[in-house]
Amino acid sequence: MSQLQEERKIILGNENVDSFDFDEVQDFVKDANEQLFISHHFATKNKMLVQPRGGFPTYEKQFALYDFFVKANVDVLPLTIDSNTRLNDYATAKKMLRLSEANEMDMLNGYPLVNHGYRTTRKMMTHFNLPVSLRHGTPDARLLTEIAIASGIFEIEGGPITYLLPYSKNFPLDKAFLYWKYVERVCADYSTLNKPINRESFGPLTATLVPPAITIVIQLLEMLLSLEEGVKSFSVSFSQQGSMIQDIVTGKVTRALADHYAKQIGCEDAHIHLVYHQWMGAFPTNRDSADQLINMSTVIASMVGADKIITKTREEAVGIPTKEANAQTVANTQYTLNILGGLPAITDEQEEEILTAEVHAIMEAVFNDPADSLWRKVFNSIKNGIIDVPFSPHIINHNNMITIRDSNKNIRIIDRGNVPIPDHCFEYEKSCCDLNKDTTSIVNDIIHDIGIMQ
Amino acid sequence: MKVVTGVIGNDIHVVANRLMDLSLNARGYEVFNLGVNTYLEEFFDAAVETGAEILLISSLNGEAEGWGREVKLLKAKYKSLDNLTMMIGGNLTVGSGNAEDIVPRFKNYGFDLVCHQVDLNTGLDMLEEYMRENKHS
Numbered sequence: 232m233s234q235l236q237e238e239r240k241i242i243l244g245n246e247n248v249d250s251f252d253f254d255e256v257q258d259f260v261k262d263a264n265e266q267l268f269i270s271h272h273f274a275t276k277n278k279m280l281v282q283p284r285g286g287f288p289t290y291e292k293q294f295a296l297y298d299f300f301v302k303a304n305v306d307v308l309p310l311t312i313d314s315n316t317r318l319n320d321y322a323t324a325k326k327m328l329r330l331s332e333a334n335e336m337d338m339l340n341g342y343p344l345v346n347h348g349y350r351t352t353r354k355m356m357t358h359f360n361l362p363v364s365l366r367h368g369t370p371d372a373r374l375l376t377e378i379a380i381a382s383g384i385f386e387i388e389g390g391p392i393t394y395l396l397p398y399s400k401n402f403p404l405d406k407a408f409l410y411w412k413y414v415e416r417v418c419a420d421y422s423t424l425n426k427p428i429n430r431e432s433f434g435p436l437t438a439t440l441v442p443p444a445i446t447i448v449i450q451l452l453e454m455l456l457s458l459e460e461g462v463k464s465f466s467v468s469f470s471q472q473g474s475m476i477q478d479i480v481t482g483k484v485t486r487a488l489a490d491h492y493a494k495q496i497g498c499e500d501a502h503i504h505l506v507y508h509q510w511m512g513a514f515p516t517n518r519d520s521a522d523q524l525i526n527m528s529t530v531i532a533s534m535v536g537a538d539k540i541i542t543k544t545r546e547e548a549v550g551i552p553t554k555e556a557n558a559q560t561v562a563n564t565q566y567t568l569n570i571l572g573g574l575p576a577i578t579d580e581q582e583e584e585i586l587t588a589e590v591h592a593i594m595e596a597v598f599n600d601p602a603d604s605l606w607r608k609v610f611n612s613i614k615n616g617i618i619d620v621p622f623s624p625h626i627i628n629h630n631n632m633i634t635i636r637d638s639n640k641n642i643r644i645i646d647r648g649n650v651p652i653p654d655h656c657f658e659y660e661k662s663c664c665d666l667n668k669d670t671t672s673i674v675n676d677i678i679h680d681i682g683i684m685q
Numbered sequence: 686m687k688v689v690t691g692v693i694g695n696d697i698h699v700v701a702n703r704l705m706d707l708s709l710n711a712r713g714y715e716v717f718n719l720g721v722n723t724y725l726e727e728f729f730d731a732a733v734e735t736g737a738e739i740l741l742i743s744s745l746n747g748e749a750e751g752w753g754r755e756v757k758l759l760k761a762k763y764k765s766l767d768n769l770t771m772m773i774g775g776n777l778t779v780g781s782g783n784a785e786d787i788v789p790r791f792k793n794y795g796f797d798l799v800c801h802q803v804d805l806n807t808g809l810d811m812l813e814e815y816m817r818e819n820k821h822s
């Protein structure tokens with residue numbers, strides 16, 4: 232038995248799993264309907280795929296939510312996992328699921344997939360026969376991924392960096408890399424049986440003043456770590472940043488460099504997609520303003536030329552949205568996409584050049600780390616601050632990079648920390664901002680910039 | 686005045702916590718910030734260790750209801766915490782809750798001050814007023 236297979240047996244021997252039948256699951260994936268694979272939809276549909284977010288504690292509520300999404304003409308269904316399951320606290324998830332089933336009140340902010348199990352969940356997925364995306368934020372997603380694929384969920388979001396730095400305080404980073412290697416291999420193995428399983432990186436990170444250079448570097452590194460293990464279908468992503476031109480430039484540079492670096496490791500046969508998230512930061516509490524923001528996000532996603540858009544709702548600032556509000560965004564987004572036409576092609580060569588130079592410089596510093604494998608190089612680079620994510624709650628993250636918005640709302644780097652932003656790029660970034668202020672006013676500006684859409 | 690703060694449960698929303706740290710410091714408190722993903726025991730342990738007068742808990746992701754129910758039971762196990770002022774704020778339910786239901790419920794769980802979707806500085810003003818009144822009585 233291979234080492235991976237042995238590890239899988241241990242993972243699936245978890246007390247919360249009700250006897251995992253490896254052979255049956257393998258046959259299920261082999262014979263699964265092609266409609267369940269988002270990779271098939273990317274290949275055959277000539278439109279931007281629309282995917283909401285959403286997870287309720289109980290099977291019945293999740294089923295009802297999907298019913299609403301289908302009526303709103305959804306392209307891809309989400310399965311958003313609750314925060315206890317995300318941090319592998321299955322016992323609390325179980326207790327809160329029981330309480331949610333017994334009462335009117337939802338006690339979980341997502342669907343506790345491990346507790347529901349794959350036999351139950353698969354019924355729902357095959358009933359709707361649409362591609363489903365697993366949204367989770369889990370540093371150790373080995374068990375969750377196994378249960379998801381066995382349920383008919385053939386897109387797995389996340390990665391060792393994007394599901395650790397925004398989502399954890401002290402989960403060991405080296406372990407996250409090894410646990411995600413397991414996920415990549417399982418996805419790669421299943422991909423040989425039918426259409427490929429799609430892996431997607433989580434570009435929004437903390438959704439709080441993250442500069443595009445950091446986002447892109449992390450997208451590229453997670454893509455490489457995944458392709459290295461044999462994954463054949465991968466999505467890079469980012470979220471609305473606040474300035475339309477910065478989004479357009481980010482999309483362009485992301486696509487170009489994803490192709491460049493995939494080719495460099497001989498993986499040009501893999502399919503790479505671009506995903507755009509509607510505004511992920513602090514939302515306006517006013518529901519009508521929220522609708523306007525969401526609509527603007529859709530327009531920008533079209534300018535960016537994304538392959539998929541992930542939506543928010545008018546209730547974002549308030550709490551987990553109702554199924555009605557959630558489906559409404561799907562319908563609105565489809566409507567906007569349908570009526571948009573004659574989009575101008577916009578470029579900004581200077582911004583593209585600066586951003587490309589920043590990304591190359593950081594990538595080079597990562598590759599130059601003396602460690603013998605890519606994951607170790609990336610690990611060291613995070614540890615020594617070559618990669619630094621603003622507002623990460625994780626103790627390993629340096630938190631020394633400081634960013635602020637310029638008068639056009641572009642996110643600019645005003646303190647590099649230990650990130651090797653080339654001097655001429657750094658001078659350019661700073662020259663866009665008004666920095667002749669005392670520290671208190673700059674802190675107030677940052678607070679203002681976090682709440683820019685409120 | 687010493688205050689222990691952090692975000693409860695398996696919740697990793699850190700932005701308000703960082704701003705909380707700044708605001709509390711600016712208002713002259715001595716701040717012990719436990720950060721995100723902090724369990725109830727850790728809060729109480731820190732309150733004992735630091736001798737804090739105030740425990741200020743944040744919850745954003747909807748877990749507060751689950752943890753709130755454990756507060757009285759757990760706090761009773763600590764002998765020295767009877768005078769601790771307990772405050773909770775953020776987004777206290779899953780879905781859209783109603784402050785009129787939430788505030789009395791959380792007071793029942795053992796909190797002196799409850800702020801559901803109240804702005805940080807408004808909440809900290811309430812705290813200051815509460816502490817002033819309680820000192821005199």
Ligand code: B12
Nearest residue numbers: 514550551696697698699700743747774775779780805808
């Ligand atoms: C940014 C964000 C994220 C980022 C967080 C990055 C990070 N590490 O911090 C990412 C994308 C990673 C994320 C992930 C998740 N998120 Co989130 N997130 C948000 C978002 C959009 C903004 C939060 C924010 O930073 N606001 C800015 C700060 C400054 O303000 P604030 O946090 O809102 O707090 C204010 C007040 O509440 C107050 N306050 C806070 N604490 C206290 C304490 C006291 C005593 C007082 C007086 C005041 C106070 O101060 C602040 C300023 O006034 C909100 C929605 C929104 N508000 O727009 C959702 C939101 C908080 N997230 C939510 C959820 C559920 C999650 C997830 C669990 C995923 C999911 N199931 O949807 C995961 C988290 C996993 C986990 N383990 O917890 C829900 C919570 C739902 C609920 N309560 O019903 C929200 C409301 C979105 C939604 N509508 O579903 N999220």
